[in-house]
Amino acid sequence: MAADGVTDQARVLALLKRHGWNSTSFQILEPGFRYWFEGDDACVGYVDTGGAWVVAGPPISAPERCVEVIGKFVAAAADANRRVSCFGTEERFHELAGWPALRVGDQPTWRPETWTAALSGSSSLREQLRRSRAKGVRVRACESGELEAGKPLRTALDGLIQRWLASRTIAPMGFLVQVKPFSFPAERRYFVAERDGAVVGFLGVIPIFARRGWFFEDFLRDPAAPNGTVELLVDAGMRAAAAEHVEYVTLGLVPLAGEVGPWLRAARRAGNALYDFDGLRAFKAKLKPERWDPIFITYPPGGSGIVTIYDTLRAFAHGGLLRFGVATLLRGPAVVMRVLAGLLVIWTLLLALPVSARWFPSVAWQYGWVAFDVVVAGALFALSHRWRRGLASLLTSIITLDAVVTFGQALAFDVPDRRGPFDFFVVGVAIAAPTVAAIMLWHARAHRAA
Numbered sequence: 001m002a003a004d005g006v007t008d009q010a011r012v013l014a015l016l017k018r019h020g021w022n023s024t025s026f027q028i029l030e031p032g033f034r035y036w037f038e039g040d041d042a043c044v045g046y047v048d049t050g051g052a053w054v055v056a057g058p059p060i061s062a063p064e065r066c067v068e069v070i071g072k073f074v075a076a077a078a079d080a081n082r083r084v085s086c087f088g089t090e091e092r093f094h095e096l097a098g099w100p101a102l103r104v105g106d107q108p109t110w111r112p113e114t115w116t117a118a119l120s121g122s123s124s125l126r127e128q129l130r131r132s133r134a135k136g137v138r139v140r141a142c143e144s145g146e147l148e149a150g151k152p153l154r155t156a157l158d159g160l161i162q163r164w165l166a167s168r169t170i171a172p173m174g175f176l177v178q179v180k181p182f183s184f185p186a187e188r189r190y191f192v193a194e195r196d197g198a199v200v201g202f203l204g205v206i207p208i209f210a211r212r213g214w215f216f217e218d219f220l221r222d223p224a225a226p227n228g229t230v231e232l233l234v235d236a237g238m239r240a241a242a243a244e245h246v247e248y249v250t251l252g253l254v255p256l257a258g259e260v261g262p263w264l265r266a267a268r269r270a271g272n273a274l275y276d277f278d279g280l281r282a283f284k285a286k287l288k289p290e291r292w293d294p295i296f297i298t299y300p301p302g303g304s305g306i307v308t309i310y311d312t313l314r315a316f317a318h319g320g321l322l323r324f325g326v327a328t329l330l331r332g333p334a335v336v337m338r339v340l341a342g343l344l345v346i347w348t349l350l351l352a353l354p355v356s357a358r359w360f361p362s363v364a365w366q367y368g369w370v371a372f373d374v375v376v377a378g379a380l381f382a383l384s385h386r387w388r389r390g391l392a393s394l395l396t397s398i399i400t401l402d403a404v405v406t407f408g409q410a411l412a413f414d415v416p417d418r419r420g421p422f423d424f425f426v427v428g429v430a431i432a433a434p435t436v437a438a439i440m441l442w443h444a445r446a447h448r449a450a
Contacts, residue, residue, distance in 0.1 A: 008035045013184065015043050015060045021210035022057035023107060023250050024088045026187070027217070030180045036076060042069045047175055052083040052311035056176055058093035066096050074300050085299040085308040087315070088176060088253065094296055101296040102305050106258040106281075108289030110249045112241035118288040119235070125286060129235055132228030136195045139236040144185035153192065154182075156199040157220075164220045166447060169334070170275060171327035175315040181218045189214065191236050193229050200225035203233040213248030214241050234287060253295050257281045331447045337384030340437055341377045347433065348373040359426070361413055376402070387448060396441040403434035 009029055016025055018041075028035075028045025033056065036044045042061035046053045059069040070086070077084045086093070087104075094101050110118075119125060146153045161179055165172050172178070181188070181204035193201030204218035216237055221230050234251075241249050256268035256277050268277050299308040317324035350356060352370045360366040379395050382388075410427050 008037075009184075011035075011037065012043055012045065012060070013187070015041070017209045019060050019062055019210055020208060021063075021092070022088065022090060023208055023213070023215050023252065024057045024176055025060060025208065025210075026206040026215070027176050028056050028060075029184055030178060031183070032174055032178070036073055038065075038069045038072055041065070044069065044073045047315045048082070049311055049314040052085060052314070053077045053080075054175070054311055054315035055084065055086040057088045057090075058086060058097075063092070063096065066093065070097060083299075083303065083307065083311060085297055085303070085311050087297050087312050089296045089298045090293060091296075094298060097298065099298040099300060100303065100305065101298045102264070102308070103258065103260050103294050104264065104297050105253045105255040105260065105295050106292040107250050107253045107295055108284045108287070109291050109293055110238065110287075110289055112238050112246050112249055114290065115235075115238040115242060118290075122286075122288055125231060125288070128228035128231040130228075132193075132226050132232045135226040135228075137193050137200065137226055137229050137232055138195070139191055139193045139201075139232050141236070141240060142190045142192050144188070144190070147182055147185055147190065153199070157181075157192070157202055160199055160202055160220055160222055163222060167223050169328075169331065171324055171331060173316045173324075174318045177316065179218060179220070189237070189240065191233055191240075193225070193233055195226070201229040201233050203237050205237060208248065208250075211248045212246060213250070214246050216249065216251045219251075230283075231287070250293075251284050251287070251289075254281045254284055258292065258294060331444060334384040334387075336440065336444075337380050340440070341380035341384065343433070344373055344377040344380065348377065359430075361409075372402070389445075389448065392441065392445050392448065396438065396445050399434055399441060400438040403431070403438050406434055407431050 012029060012035055016029075020026060032047055033045045034048060036046065038044075038059075038061070042059055042065055044055055044059045045057075046055045053073075055073075059066055059073065061069045074084045086099075089101070119129075142153060145151075147157065148154060161181075165179065181190075181202075187207055189205035191203040191205070192199055193203075200222040202218065202220040203216060204220075206215045206217045207213070208215055214237070216234065219230055219233065238249065254277070255275075256264050256271075257280075260268070271277065297308055297312055299305070314321055348370055351359075351366065351373065357363060357366055360369070376395070376399065379391060383391055383395065410431055
């Protein structure tokens with residue numbers, strides 16, 4: 001049956017300690033998950049998007065029961081009028097269930113006992129560690145008691161989390177990528193990087209019980225932290241894992257890496273402006289993993305791969321793709337600035353045409369607007385290349401003034417003399433474009449300030 005709550009989490013934790021083999025298994029204890037139990041020795045952690053139950057990895061069960069449990073879960077989902085997909089599965093589940101699967105990326109893995117040898121073979125990695133130490137960064141393990149609400153370290157880490165989230169180009173996501181490192185702290189490991197008494201980095205580690213493994217889940221780096229801070233955290237985590245005889249470590253999925261299908265490769269190219277897929281893979285490759293394991297989305301026979309991707313995206317977006325998209329746009333990432341600038345260039349070229357003169361009180365007024373839009377487009381391109389707070393504030397104010405003046409011109413000159421739907425459409429676009437751009441820039445400015 002389906003259930004959730006604190007007591008259910010205790011049941012899930014007990015099952016994880018017996019059967020939690022998948023790298024992401026412990027993450028189902030984080031906020032937002034529901035649980036479906038099959039007897040006393042199996043469960044499934046999932047989120048309900050409204051149209052689908054999206055499972056985090058495979059069932060938490062003994063391998064010989066895995067196919068039986070997921071089959072019963074699919075039947076329960078069908079009774080609830082829900083589709084099913086399993087995100088983040090590894091080859092073991094793919095082979096056991098025999099379901100259709102889409103490879104969505106790779107995850108790097110290490111044996112901690114070989115970390116020292118890997119480090120000795122990489123001069124660039126050693127240099128990063130030396131550089132961060134030379135700048136005063138020190139890493140230490142911290143106890144769960146230090147992270148209780150109200151304690152100084154917890155307060156500092158809460159601030160670091162907010163700064164890190166604010167530095168991302170896309171809105172915060174849910175499901176398997178939410179930043180919630182403080183649930184079940186006794187089962188986790190924590191490492192903090194400090195410089196001059198201030199926290200500049202954090203590594204949160206979760207267990208993979210059935211593999212005697214660790215998943216380095218959360219890497220948080222203050223935007224002002226010295227280069228090499230994250231590498232220093234990884235080094236500390238690997239050495240601690242080796243000292244505790246941990247057999248397996250992963251840094252988690254690199255999405256859309258490796259031999260993914262053509263549609264997902266296209267998505268990787270299209271999405272690079274918002275998420276640095278190639279940069280993430282290059283960073284993890286620099287840490288010299290022993291192996292890259294493929295990660296899949298799997299779904300029941302007869303299902304659709306496209307629908308499965310859609311359901312999974314909704315899970316990551318907290319169920320609302322449109323809301324998530326708008327929230328990302330309002331953060332003002334570079335790609336949005338470039339799109340605004342490109343659209344303004346097209347609009348300016350149209351304004352400069354002789355046929356557009358009828359929309360203005362005079363030729364001088366027309367070309368004054370053209371010159372103004374050329375300057376604004378150039379400023380938007382400059383802002384997309386590198387965010388400058390002063391330029392952003394000036395540009396936001398100018399475009400807001402543009403929206404006000406355009407609205408005034410439309411009321412005083414354009415609307416009274418226009419006839420027909422097309423004329424009013426053009427006037428509507430002229431008013432809406434700077435208004436929407438101003439709203440986006442105000443939000444982006446506030447987000448960057450945060």
